[in-house]
Amino acid sequence: MDHPLNGHSxxxxxxxxxxxxxxxxxxxxxxxxxxxxxxxGEVADYIPELAHVDPDTFGIAAVSPHGRVYAVGESERLxxxxxxxxxxxxxxxxxxxxxxxxxxxxxxxxxxEPFNAISLDERGRPENPMIxxxxxxxxxxxxxxxxxxxFEHIRSVLSAFAGRELMVDEQVHRSESETGHRNRALGYxxxxxxxxxxPVEEAVQDYFRQCSLSVTVMDLAVMAVTLAVGGVNPLTGExxxxxxxxxxxxxxxxxCGMYDRAGEWxxxxxxxxxxxxxxxxxxxxxxxxxxxxxxxxxxxxGNSVRGVAALExxxxxxxxxxxxxxxxxxxPVHSVSRSGGTLDVRLCGEIDFLAAEQVVSRLAEVxxxxxxxxVTVELEKVSGFSDAARTLFAAELDELAEAGVDTAVSDPxxxxxx
Ligand code: GLN
Numbered sequence: 001m002d003h004p005l006n007g008h009s010x011x012x013x014x015x016x017x018x019x020x021x022x023x024x025x026x027x028x029x030x031x032x033x034x035x036x037x038x039x040x041g042e043v044a045d046y047i048p049e050l051a052h053v054d055p056d057t058f059g060i061a062a063v064s065p066h067g068r069v070y071a072v073g074e075s076e077r078l079x080x081x082x083x084x085x086x087x088x089x090x091x092x093x094x095x096x097x098x099x100x101x102x103x104x105x106x107x108x109x110x111x112x113e114p115f116n117a118i119s120l121d122e123r124g125r126p127e128n129p130m131i132x133x134x135x136x137x138x139x140x141x142x143x144x145x146x147x148x149x150x151f152e153h154i155r156s157v158l159s160a161f162a163g164r165e166l167m168v169d170e171q172v173h174r175s176e177s178e179t180g181h182r183n184r185a186l187g188y189x190x191x192x193x194x195x196x197x198x199p200v201e202e203a204v205q206d207y208f209r210q211c212s213l214s215v216t217v218m219d220l221a222v223m224a225v226t227l228a229v230g231g232v233n234p235l236t237g238e239x240x241x242x243x244x245x246x247x248x249x250x251x252x253x254x255x256c257g258m259y260d261r262a263g264e265w266x267x268x269x270x271x272x273x274x275x276x277x278x279x280x281x282x283x284x285x286x287x288x289x290x291x292x293x294x295x296x297x298x299x300x301x302g303n304s305v306r307g308v309a310a311l312e313x314x315x316x317x318x319x320x321x322x323x324x325x326x327x328x329x330x331x332p333v334h335s336v337s338r339s340g341g342t343l344d345v346r347l348c349g350e351i352d353f354l355a356a357e358q359v360v361s362r363l364a365e366v367x368x369x370x371x372x373x374x375v376t377v378e379l380e381k382v383s384g385f386s387d388a389a390r391t392l393f394a395a396e397l398d399e400l401a402e403a404g405v406d407t408a409v410s411d412p413x414x415x416x417x418x
């Protein structure tokens with residue numbers, strides 16, 4: 001299948017101007033100050049090359065849906081993505097093969113087990129694509145298991161998510177390749193289950209390479225926000241994956257991204273996220289910020305101790321929990337005015353089903369109001385219509401026409417017809 005990036009200028013460099021004087025920087029500085037003193041956790045050393053890192057390193061970055069960049073601490077320090085690569089390769093596999101095909105090969109259930117668990121469900125599939133076993137299978141699905149070109153494709157798409165050319169840390173790759181026999185064993189287990197495509201060693205090598213891609217917390221924040229806003233990198237303007245694929249990746253991250261801490265994470269942080277053993281955490285608050293944190297010491301579930309603490313504070317203090325409900329649904333009605341027999345309704349924002357329900361109930365009032373014979377609806381300030389909203393809105397216009405009310409829709413930007 002043609003990837004959406006084919007034929008476009010790939011990997012345009014993201015322009016990352018920092019919002020230095022913003023009070024949002026103060027928020028990140030406060031969080032950094034609160035977690036710096038925490039000294040629990042151990043730096044991962046089962047991949048020998050990872051053990052050489054300074055355990056006191058800390059960096060955090062956040063990117064808004066409009067592409068505004070905030071970062072404090074060692075935000076330019078490179079580290080390897082490790083498991084943070086998994087949701088992006090999953091997104092790529094889903095984009096290429098479709099959701100159902102991918103899940104013929106790998107499950108979608110939180111395993112409640114560590115990242116390196118020996119996992120195979122009753123159908124021979126690893127339990128989910130966020131644990132190593134499932135991630136190796138997912139990598140094997142990309143590019144139809146084709147030899148050679150697959151990793152370059154993965155690197156190119158992950159670079160488009162970051163808006164910057166990502167490179168492999170060859171030393172970390174070699175170190176994992178020399179010692180990663182458990183991952184090879186997980187690959188053979190999936191081969192025995194009939195779900196891994198192509199030779200195990202090739203899948204495992206490409207998996208090791210994706211884990212060894214070097215990133216900064218800024219890169220993670222850009223990658224995170226690209227998923228959070230539905231697949232378009234707000235810094236480069238490139239569509240990297242479809243809106244639906246981005247949603248699938250966020251769903252898997254929210255149920256399985258934090259391994260055997262997924263439930264606790266959902267309760268206390270509530271932001272789809274993915275951690276890696278190098279000490280990074282990527283968090284994508286749906287429709288809101290992308291966040292990247294880096295601090296190498298890990299808890300016994302393999303998640304960065306200070307990273308988890310920082311995201312707990314960020315979520316709690318700054319309303320990023322995805323199940324936080326607004327005190328009132330945002331109103332799509334910008335203004336209503338009447339002159340003579342004409343009612344003028346101006347709408348604004350994104351019109352989804354919930355917004356459309358508010359609009360049609362307001363328009364329906366006109367039918368019982370004998371003073372109004374004409375309704376004009378202005379969509380100039382509307383950013384988009386969902387399909388469900390479109391149907392509801394059209395049905396209400398028909399109702400008004402049947403009741404003898406004239407209607408006119410002003411849609412200068414054509415949002416109503418997509
Ligand atoms: N490359 C690491 C491994 O396969 C990734 C694990 C992780 O980050 N949790 O063991």
